[in-house]
Amino acid sequence: MDPSGAPTNPGIRERLLWGIDLATSRGLEIGPLHNPRLTKHEADVRYLDHASKAELREKYRGNRDAEPFADRLVDVDYIWQPGRTLAEVLGDWSPVGFVIASHVIEHVANPIQWLQDISAILMPGGVLSLVVPDRRYTFDARRRDTGLAQLIDVYLRGIDTPTPQQIFDHEAEFMGDISADALWGGFDPASQARTDADDPLRFAFDVCRAQLATGEYRDVHASTFTPTSLLERLAEIVRLGLTDLSIAEIFPTDRGSYEFFLTVVKDEAADDATRLDRIARARAKVAAFEAAAASTEAEPAPAAQLLLSDRERRLIEIKRAALERAAPFRRRIAARRGR
Numbered sequence: 516m517d518p519s520g521a522p523t524n525p526g527i528r529e530r531l532l533w534g535i536d537l538a539t540s541r542g543l544e545i546g547p548l549h550n551p552r553l554t555k556h557e558a559d560v561r562y563l564d565h566a567s568k569a570e571l572r573e574k575y576r577g578n579r580d581a582e583p584f585a586d587r588l589v590d591v592d593y594i595w596q597p598g599r600t601l602a603e604v605l606g607d608w609s610p611v612g613f614v615i616a617s618h619v620i621e622h623v624a625n626p627i628q629w630l631q632d633i634s635a636i637l638m639p640g641g642v643l644s645l646v647v648p649d650r651r652y653t654f655d656a657r658r659r660d661t662g663l664a665q666l667i668d669v670y671l672r673g674i675d676t677p678t679p680q681q682i683f684d685h686e687a688e689f690m691g692d693i694s695a696d697a698l699w700g701g702f703d704p705a706s707q708a709r710t711d712a713d714d715p716l717r718f719a720f721d722v723c724r725a726q727l728a729t730g731e732y733r734d735v736h737a738s739t740f741t742p743t744s745l746l747e748r749l750a751e752i753v754r755l756g757l758t759d760l761s762i763a764e765i766f767p768t769d770r771g772s773y774e775f776f777l778t779v780v781k782d783e784a785a786d787d788a789t790r791l792d793r794i795a796r797a798r799a800k801v802a803a804f805e806a807a808a809a810s811t812e813a814e815p816a817p818a819a820q821l822l823l824s825d826r827e828r829r830l831i832e833i834k835r836a837a838l839e840r841a842a843p844f845r846r847r848i849a850a851r852r853g854r
Contacts, residue, residue, distance in 0.1 A: 530766045530776040531615065534642045540612025543605070543636070545619055549587035552615050552646075560615075561592035561608060601632045610638035617646035618774070621736045624677045626748075627670040627757050634760055637781040643760065645777045650739035652695040652773040656704035657688040660744035663751045670757070677737045679723040685735035687719035695773040742767045742775045742801045749779075750794045753787055761785045762793040767804040 525533070531552055535542070541559035544551055548571070553560045564571065572585045593604050602609045614633055623629045633643050650658060669678065677685075689709045693702065712718035726733045740748070742765060752758050759781065766776040785793075 525766065531617075531644055531646065533644070533764045533766075533776070533778045534780060535613045535644065540641075541608070542611045542613035542615065543593075543608075544615045546616075547589050549584035549589065551589055552617055562589055563593040563595055563604070564591045565595055567591050567594060600635065602636050605636055609636045611636055611641060612638055613642045613644065615644045618648060620645055621648060621738050621740065622734060624681060624737045625669045625674050626738055627666055627752055628673075630752075630758055630760060634758065634781055639781060639783050641781045642763065643779045643781075645779070646774055647740055647745065647777060648736075648774050649741055649768040649772075650736075651741055652698045652768065654690040654693060655685075655688070655736055655739045656693070656698055657690055657708075658684060658739045660741060661738040661748065663748060665738070666748060666752070667755075676732055677735050679727065681737040682726060682733050682735050683719045683723050685719075685737070686722050687715050689715075696771055698773075699771055742777075743798060743805075745777065746794050746798050746801065750791055753790045753794070756787070759783070761790045762797045765797045765800060767801045770808050 537553075537558045541561075542553075543563055544553055544560055545563050547562045547564075551560075551562065566574065568588050568590050571588055571591070576585070593608075595601060595604050605611070614637065616633075620626055620629065630643075637643065648655070650656060650660065665680070668674075690704060690707060691710045693704075693707065698704070709715045709718075722733065725731075746762070746765070749758070749760075749762070760779040761782040763778040763780040764776075765778070768775045782789075
């Protein structure tokens with residue numbers, strides 16, 4: 516991290532592209548759908564998904580939130596299917612200088628393996644730009660942060676799709692239509708269970724049983740993070756020697772927002788001690804940022820549930836429908852092992 520080089524209050528684009536030189540590097544965006552973070556007019560970027568544009572358009576037919584945008588889906592350059600590594604899929608396009616993954620990592624059943632797959636196609640000095648929902652200010656607010664034991668369990672077992680534990684936790688604790696503003700304003704997540712099921716626990720249990728019976732992919736937030744908890748998990752997997760990625764910068768969740776930005780770099784000159792030191796400094800930055808936010812006078816807590824803004828709803832619904840594309844990413848491990 517280099518505090519002297521960071522803007523005082525960088526905008527969304529600056530956070531997304533922190534450490535990326537669009538003039539000299541080419542990159543990959545995962546799952547851009549109809550709204551890529553980078554267009555091909557402004558960068559040498561290609562798009563990756565689990566299906567072609569035509570297949571995606573058909574997939575979202577009838578989905579009230581995604582279908583209106585079907586005609587605006589971008590052309591998919593690479594399709595990542597089971598049994599192939601990401602490097603094999605990219606071919607001569609690998610290695611790349613950057614990868615952008617916005618609201619993706621939380622859907623990945625096996626984040627450690629996923630980070631390793633991304634690292635494998637980054638050139639030295641390459642950047643992975645993550646945009647991550649802060650579970651405290653989303654429909655995940657009732658849930659606990661994902662722990663190291665959960666990450667190690669799915670990694671060692673080669674899990675490639677969400678587990679019953681991940682599905683149950685998501686479905687049982689899902690809050691429904693709640694806004695980031697309400698949660699920032701003091702709304703107590705414990706006071707509201709999901710409202711679209713008479714018995715959330717029974718609903719979640721039945722979903723898990725159905726998924727096991729059919730094998731159908733169930734898109735959920737397999738992991739939940741805050742800026743601090745994600746940094747803690749990264750520090751732990753560094754100590755276990757499970758990643759060669761280093762923290763470059765973090766932009767914590769702004770008041771009233773529900774996402775944070777994390778930039779990591781493939782720094783081959785860094786050793787684990789250096790990686791841990793960078794994480795420690797990132798955690799100190801987050802702590803200082805959140806302490807300053809806490810000292811700001813809080814807004815009054817809402818008397819009743821506040822609905823999502825149109826933007827929040829579109830983002831969530833499109834993501835929930837679209838990120839079924841993540842399934843082939845995780846199936847690759849099982850296919851490669853011949854299971």
